[in-house]
Amino acid sequence: MSTDLHVEGGSPATAETDAVVVGLLPASGDDSAPRLAPGAEDVGEAFRDADAALPALLAIAGASGKADEVVKLPTRGAITAPLLVAVGLGDVEANGAPGHEAVRRASGAAARALAGTGSAVSTLGRIDLAAAAEGTLLGAYTFTDYRSNGAGRAPVGRVGLLADGAHGDAAEILRAATGVAQAVRTARDLVNTPPNDLFPETFAARARELAEAAGIEVEVLAGDELAEGGYGGVLGVGQGSSRGPRLVRLRYSGGAAPRATVALIGKGVTFDTGGISIKPAANMDHMTSDMGGAAAVIAATVAAARLELPVAVTATVPMAENMPSATAYRPGDVLRMYGGRTVEVLNTDAEGRLILADAIARAAEDAPDYLIETSTLTGAQQIALGLRTAGVMGSDEFRDRVAALGRATGEDAWAMPLPPHLRGELDSRVADIANVTGTRWGGMLVAGTFLREFVPADLPWAHIDIAGPSFHTGAPYGYTTKGGTGVPVRTLVAVLSDIAANG
Ligand code: BES
Ligand code: MN
Numbered sequence: 001m002s003t004d005l006h007v008e009g010g011s012p013a014t015a016e017t018d019a020v021v022v023g024l025l026p027a028s029g030d031d032s033a034p035r036l037a038p039g040a041e042d043v044g045e046a047f048r049d050a051d052a053a054l055p056a057l058l059a060i061a062g063a064s065g066k067a068d069e070v071v072k073l074p075t076r077g078a079i080t081a082p083l084l085v086a087v088g089l090g091d092v093e094a095n096g097a098p099g100h101e102a103v104r105r106a107s108g109a110a111a112r113a114l115a116g117t118g119s120a121v122s123t124l125g126r127i128d129l130a131a132a133a134e135g136t137l138l139g140a141y142t143f144t145d146y147r148s149n150g151a152g153r154a155p156v157g158r159v160g161l162l163a164d165g166a167h168g169d170a171a172e173i174l175r176a177a178t179g180v181a182q183a184v185r186t187a188r189d190l191v192n193t194p195p196n197d198l199f200p201e202t203f204a205a206r207a208r209e210l211a212e213a214a215g216i217e218v219e220v221l222a223g224d225e226l227a228e229g230g231y232g233g234v235l236g237v238g239q240g241s242s243r244g245p246r247l248v249r250l251r252y253s254g255g256a257a258p259r260a261t262v263a264l265i266g267k268g269v270t271f272d273t274g275g276i277s278i279k280p281a282a283n284m285d286h287m288t289s290d291m292g293g294a295a296a297v298i299a300a301t302v303a304a305a306r307l308e309l310p311v312a313v314t315a316t317v318p319m320a321e322n323m324p325s326a327t328a329y330r331p332g333d334v335l336r337m338y339g340g341r342t343v344e345v346l347n348t349d350a351e352g353r354l355i356l357a358d359a360i361a362r363a364a365e366d367a368p369d370y371l372i373e374t375s376t377l378t379g380a381q382q383i384a385l386g387l388r389t390a391g392v393m394g395s396d397e398f399r400d401r402v403a404a405l406g407r408a409t410g411e412d413a414w415a416m417p418l419p420p421h422l423r424g425e426l427d428s429r430v431a432d433i434a435n436v437t438g439t440r441w442g443g444m445l446v447a448g449t450f451l452r453e454f455v456p457a458d459l460p461w462a463h464i465d466i467a468g469p470s471f472h473t474g475a476p477y478g479y480t481t482k483g484g485t486g487v488p489v490r491t492l493v494a495v496l497s498d499i500a501a502n503g
């Protein structure tokens, strides 16, 4: 079930709709009541005409204008719509206006509060149409495929975003925002699909469907093809499962004159038990999300095609289920990776880097201009940066560019180093490199250091560790719903757009 979004003009005071959304800003100066945000002027006026001071009424109802706050008020005829939904935007930025992310989050919170409502009109579109569109579509996201009472959990049916100014521009802004939001929703759907239904074979089939629907090339390697290709990492990790591994490649040409070529790589572990180095039972179910990087890469590649970005994208997506069994790979095994390098497996739970090493080596063979890899790679990412901030490693300049673009999208990201001394700690007794060190210090950076071994020295690259931000188990907030978040789809699309524009 999905929400129909459109742009409309006219006054929210007279709109024939079930609810009107207005933004609220915290009180300023001596005022005790919150202030109506820009775009809500005509709603405020209509209340005044009905002898009611809207900010004062909202203050009585508990509204303060802080971020993530939603207050509902019956309008009693002051405006045509029976319900007013006031959402806090939080403090304004230095320029005196709410930032993009504040509008995105408020729109998401409003969309969640409107679940089950037929229609709404939002004045937030007048502040920032793109952010309001993205936030609304992401906040309205629901995943009910596995609910027998799914019909009772419908999102808001139709949302009209008010926009002032030229309607031509508005249509283009809406198209771009919808394209990005749709990609995020696709990634969330993939992450939210349980691991008994989403395993390498079915994941690859869904990637194929998505690619074909967008008119991009797709190739799926399995079994003997992986063996003949020498994909020892993918095969090693996948060999313990009755559901064999896959390597999916998607290719979007970038149109007639692509500005650059970008390799995208995403970790697709459809379930991570840890293998023989098995994980504890507590929260092991979260490992259904260990393919969040793969989901994001697939969705972003499809989005690049749908948005017709002038950049060529090749996605390389290794998929495997990490299981303990009589056929599983063991601690002590040495794997021969794609390209010939050998890895001593000291911990079968450090499986992501093994399938990614194959994928990176394969992707680099095509000599792309940039390489971006993303993965739910380490618990250490969560320890270092928390659950909402991705860790970005790689070559200095490109890493910083990716992290900055990530922050600009509202998907928080922070650059992290790859200290040279860590490489020595990965020396192996028997092979070229081991998959873990003997300690847990700097675990996120160690994983990045391992991956760096498989990236050509002169290739600008970034590794985005999304162990925390890709999956949300707490209470929903803003446009972030429970389960798959779709992170880092928006970062990837932003980077592809930036490369398309600037090389
Ligand atoms: N998939 C996990 C990382 C992870 C942990 C993602 C928590 C999301 C939430 C990864 O495969 C893993 O198990 N990493 C190990 C590496 C260790 C064995 C060096 C970890 O982080 O504990
Ligand atoms: Mn693991």
Ligand code: ZN
Pocket: 269, 272, 290, 349, 351, 352, 376, 377
């Ligand atoms: Zn994993």
